[in-house]
Structure formats: C-alpha cells, structure tokens
Amino acid sequence: MSTLAAEALTNAGSGQLILAAVLGIAVVILLIAWAKWHPFLALILGSAVLGLVAGVGPGDIVTSFTTGLGTTVGTVGLLIALGSMIGALLAESGGADSIVRRIVDGVGGAALPWAMAAVAALIGLPLFFEVGVVLLVPIVLLVARRTDVGLLRIGIPALAGLSVLHGLVPPHPGPLVAIASLHADLGLTLIFGLICAIPTVIIAGPVFGNFISKRVPVPVPPPLQKERDEAEEIEGRNPGVWPAVLTVLLPIVLMLARGIAELTLDKGNSVRSALDVLGNPPVALLLGVLLAMWTLGARAGFDRRQTSAVIGGSLPPIAGILLIVAAGGGFKQVLVGAGVGNVVADAAKDAHINALLLGFLVAVGIRVATGSATVATITAAGIVAPLATTLDHPTVALLALAIGCGSLFFSHVNDAGFWLVKEYFGMTVGQTIKTWSIMETIISIVGFGCVMLLSLVV
Template sequence: MDQSIYLLLVTLCSIALLLVMVTRLKIHAFVSLLLTSAFVGLAAGMGFDEVLVSIEEGMGGILGFIAIIVGLGSILGKLLEVSGGAETLARTIVQTFGSDRTSWGLTLTGFIISIPVFLDVGFIILVPIVYALARKTKKSTLFYAIPLLAGMGVTHAFIPPTPGPIAVADILSVPLGWVILFGAITGIPAAILAGPVFGHYIGNKIHVDPPDFSETAEESVTETNKSDFFMILTVILLPLVLIVLATLLDLLVEEGTIAEGILIIEILQFIGHPFSALTIATLMAAYFLGYKKGFTGKEVLKFTDKALAPAGLIILVTGAGGVFKQILIDSGVGEALAELLLAYNITPIILAYIMAVVIRVTQGSATVAMVTSAGMVAPIMSEFTLSSPEKALVVVAIAAGSSILSHVNDSGFWLVNKYLGLTEKQTLKSWTVMMTIVSLTGFAMALTMSYLFF
C-alpha cells in the first residue's frame, strides 16, 4: 500500500476513534484527544519515546499562549457578568435602536456581549430582556431570541478572545489581529442573515410565549447593579482595537513602510500584544466594574477564582488539540496529507471547513471540532505558501464549520430549548437552522475572500 494512502487511513481511523470515545464511551474530550494522538503516532511508525516527547512538546507549545489569553478573557467576562454590565449594555443598545429595530439592536448586543462572555452565560443573563420584550409586544420570543443568539453565536465562534478562535489561531500560528479583523468582516453578514432576517421569518412562523418561570427572571434582572454604558463598551472593545492596531503596525514594519526602532511604534506594538491588551482591559474591569461598583478586593478575587474554573477545562482540551497537531507533524502524517491535497487540488480552507463540519455534527462540541480540525490542518498548511491573512480565513472556515447543525448532542441546543420553552422540533427549526445559516454564510464569505483577494 502507498505510504500516503496508509497515513490517510490512519488519520480517518483516528477521527473515528475520537468520535467513538467522545460520543459512545463518554470519555472526556481531553483524554480522548490524548489517546487519539498516541494512536496516530504509533500507527504511523513512531517509537514509544517519540510519541511521549511529541505529546509533551505539543501540550507545552500551545498552553503558554492559550492559558494566559483564556484566563484573562474569562476574568473579564465574569466581571462584566457580576457587575450587571452585560444587562446595562443590552438595555441601552435596545433602547437606542427603538421598537421598530429592536431585533437589530439585539443582534448587536449579542455580537458585543459574547466577545468576553461565554455564549451560555451571556444568554442566561440577557434572556429576561427577551421575555420582557415578547410580553410587551405580544410577539413570539423567537422574534427577539434568535437575533440575540445569532450575534452571540457569531462572536463566540469567529472573534477572539473567545476560546475557540484563540485556540485555532494559536494552533495554526495566525496573529490574532487578522483573526479578529476577518472574523468581524465575515461574521457581520452571517449575524445579519441569521439574526434580524431569519429571526423575523421564524418569529412569524412559530409563535412561542415566554415560559411561566420567566416572570421571576424578569423581576430579578431589575435588581442588578448598573454600570456606565460607555465604560463597559470601552472595556470590551479596547483590547480588540489594540490587537488589530498592533497587527497592522507589525505588517507595516515588515514591509518597510514604517522604520524599525521608533519608540512610539514599539510601545503600541507592546500594548497591542494580546497579553498586554487583555491585561489592560481586565485591570480596567476590576477597577470600574469591581471596586467602583462597591465590591471589595476579596469579592473581586472570589469572582476571579470562579471565572478560572471553567477556563481550566477549555485550556486542557485546547492543549490536547496542540498535542494532536504535534503528533501529525512529527509522524509525517501532515506532510502526506498535504501531498494528497496538492495532487487532487483541494485547498486547505475547504478541507478545514469539511473536517470541522463532520466532527461538529457527529460529536456536538464546537470546541472539540475546532481544535481537532485545526490540529489536522496545521501540518498541512505548512506545505502551502499562505500569508497570515489567508491563514486567518482558514481559522474562520474552521469556526464556521464548527457552528453548523447544532442538534441534540450539543449543550447549546438544550440551553435554548429550556430557556425559551421550546419543543425539540421547534428548537431544530429555529436554533439549529440559525446556526447553520451562520456557518454557511461565514464559510461562503471566507471562501469568496480567499479567491478574490489572495
């Protein structure tokens, strides 16, 4: 058997093994990815010691960056949650847009809120606003919930510092600034189509009243501490602006447009590094959304501890994705797959999307789909001459693929089902279709940009 074909079969078997362990045997994704990585290495002919060294290098190589970014982002999101900042931001935006354009305001709200706050947490915080709007207008909750969820779904998958795109960007060695830029460019049309457009359609097709328990939730939200709107907006958007600015300055310095060694440029590059930018935003949040809102230092520390607990699981799964990538590189599987792609003229962006779709639909977790797909594509991309912007579009393609067809094996499906009081059929017709629109639109945008501009 040809070696390239054999290694392709090894890769396909590894994916099947991963899916069986996660879905059938219910083994945690972190452990499943480690076992799958070891299987690939040994099946590809690596020695036992070589496999262990690759596992250590793969884990260590990615966690140095991921752990800091995910940790800081989680703390920032937690402070925004406990201060009442998320609710304040949502109510201000919705009021600004007015009753006729409420769905657009909710999409923008979801888009901004989900940058530092996990989708599930953000939705639980803001769903009382959906209940209140539905009761006031007598419209279906889907008319308001779908636009909010669409905005959240896009930024949760497409735009750092949410864990998924950060993990993929690091595994593929793509500067975060390019991922933020192209994630926004491709994500905005996806959010519009899946949010206000589809939300208006499905809200008229399926009428769902707010669930009975929602009245208590509406009352409790008015007791939340309020924060200043513009300060909240600054805390959320400042790190993104700094990171994109630093990325553009790096590009101009590399091209010779700006001379090296200029102090102000070096300072902007330093504070625009993801570590610096998120540290600045987190400190601002701790002061303005913590101490200034009456929380003691002990309470802020407690919030920080709570924020880092779920972050730890994400960091470990991401690290295991780095292990998978390293094994594919060291075993030669990545190079062999790249040769097959070149022979059949398949571009990395298409492969990345297809892999993410298959893994996402089969096992449900968007994070697992993203890190596994990135691990497979990373060694392949090294055989292609791709610029940082082109690599960023591959990140977007993976994010889009990991968003498609959320169904009964995805926790997000049941979160929406429970909080909106939907049947399983209604959830499939609304939430599942919405996420599929996000996926297809995002991928279509990324693919079009890759062909037109690169």
C-alpha cells in the same frame, strides 16, 4: 518543525498514516458521541491510537502529546483565562445588564431584533458562548414579555450575535486554537473576522429570526423565581453603560490597532513598536482586566476582596475548556509529528483542493460527528497545518476563519449548546432543530462565503 518531527517519529507510508488519522479521529468521535466520555479523555486516547497505528513509539507519543499540550496552554490558555476574568466582572457587576437595558430601552418595534443582535455581539466579545447565553437569555425573555415582538424574533438575533463572535473572533477559544495551530497573525484574523461577522450576524440574526418566527411559534415561558431574584440582585448595581462598553472594547481595539499598524507602518516606526507591545494579545487582555477591576469592580461598589473573588470565581468554570483545548493541542501535535498533516497537504495540492475549502469541510465533518466546535477546530487545524506553511499571511488568517466557520455547522443533539438553548427557550427538539440548528448552519455557510470572497481581494 513538523516535517522534522514526522521524520523522527515514524517511517510509515501514506496509507498507514491516513488510516492512523481516521482511526484516531474515529476513537475521539465514538468516545464523545456514543460512550459519552469527556472530550479531554477522548482526545488523550485518540492520540494514543493515532500514534500507535502510525508506528510511533509509545515514549514518543507521550512526549509529542505533552509538548503539544504544554504549548497550547502557554499560548491559548493564558488568553482564555484573562478573557474569562473580564467576562465575569462584566456579568457580576451589572455592566452587561446596563448595556442591554440602555440599548433595548432606546429602541422598539422592528428595530428591536437588530438592537439585540448588536448587544449580543458586543457582550459576546469577552464572554464564552455558554456564559453569554446564561447572561442574555433572561433579558431576551424579559423583553419578549414586555413587548409583542415575539420570542424568536428577539432570541435568534441574540443567539446569532453570540455564536458568530464565539466562532470567528478572538479571544474566544476556537479562533485562538486555530490561530496558534496555523501560526496565523492574530491582528489580521481579528480584522477579517469582524468583517465577516457583520453580514453573518445580520443574515443569521434579524433576517432569519424574522423568517422563522412566523413559522415556528414559541410562547414565552413564565419567569422563574430564580430569574426574579437574580434580576433584583443585579438591579442595584450599575457601573455605567459607557465604562462597561469601553472596558469590553479596549482589548479588541488594541489588537486591531496592532494589526492595522503592521499593515500600514514600517518596521522600526515608534507608533508601530508601541502597538506591537500594547496590542499583543496577553498584554491587551491584561490591560482589559486591570481596567475592568476599576470600571466594573470599584464602580459597581465591590471592594478589593469582592473584586478578587469575582476574578477568582471566573477560573473554575473554564477548567474543562482549558483541559479540552490543551488535550486538543496534544492530539494536534501527534497528528503533525506522525506526518499525517504532510500527507493531507500533499494530497490536497495534487488534487488541487483549495486550502480554505479543505479546512472548512474537515471542520464540518468533525463538528457534526462530535458536536464540539472546539474539537472540530483543533483537529481540522492540525490536519491542514502543513498547508498553512505554503500560504501568505492573509490567507493563513482566512484559513483559521474557514475552520471556525466549519466548526459551527449544524449544532444538533450531541452538542451541549443545543440543549442549553432548548431548555432556556422551552422548545421541543424539533423546534430547536428548525431554529437553533438551522441558524448555526446559516452562520457557517454565510461566514465561509464571506471568507471566500475576502480571499479574492487580499
């Protein structure tokens, strides 16, 4: 489809198309990083520049952009909304707090950083990174005040668990965008993502946290009145640990089961047919929402009106994310429609550049320039999408993960996450770079190394 679109939209040569891509991406980067524009507007204008320089007619640019925008919302937006609903119920019901306290109260000493990494990874499955940080950091600070383990020894594993899940495991926006753009198999990507997530969380979390906490002393900031009030408010709600855990895991288990069934069972098998439906991402997440309405809503003492309010309240905060993802889908479609992806794919094949390495490096460059993991994922996936048509299903899934790894590389001052972590932990800019930025880089490199190792055996 992308090849036909390229033939229909422009007859420009390879040099003009590459120039168009460079200028389009440069406009996005400059508007986000220098002019401080919202990424949604930056992506729209970048798409226009890309299309015009490539010789695409203005009407075709608009049509191509809106087609990509609508397709992305239809595939990715639905999943983001459903995942946000589960995350909101988990947070507001006290379910997340119950999981954290049960695990943290059961361990201590040297095992505490490992427990925090596990808790963050579990809670991070349905939650966006920013929501997870807001939810977990007060608990990290509370644990650090009650113990002598040290703030960074506990905090870095928690941040690593959240960040790895955010970059590598659906239903987070980044992995979903890459999967949709590359037409990757979600079940395979989920399986491979979880395999890579385990060693990555361990190395970037407890191992690095233990190392850096000895070299960057960060005192525990005193509690704010707002933190105390919120803790007391949630304290009275407790839907139970296991109902909360099972609710979080249900969509993941269903999607994993679908992926395993596709690998091990023949077509037409009744079990595989059932899992094809139940493990379909929108169905799996919808079932998770319905279960959460009871396990995290009713069991926490919410009536139907309160449960509905929590679910409805989960949607406005993600409006910005949905708009960025949608505009990114439009930008990607203009890239593909103009034929830029085909030029890059042909050049990569002629130069014998590994597709996984290419996807990783493109995402790294855009991540460092813009600070946005989502923009990096969208753009890199659009550029290498034509290469995906030449790869088998497992390799396409690994390509999506390689892009996800690149999108996490070296978070710095142009990334909102950088400032969120800095302020919550009360660190200086230098301390944040030595801790958070290096941790993100470790996640990126270790995760990509795992992807490359998997590529040797699948």
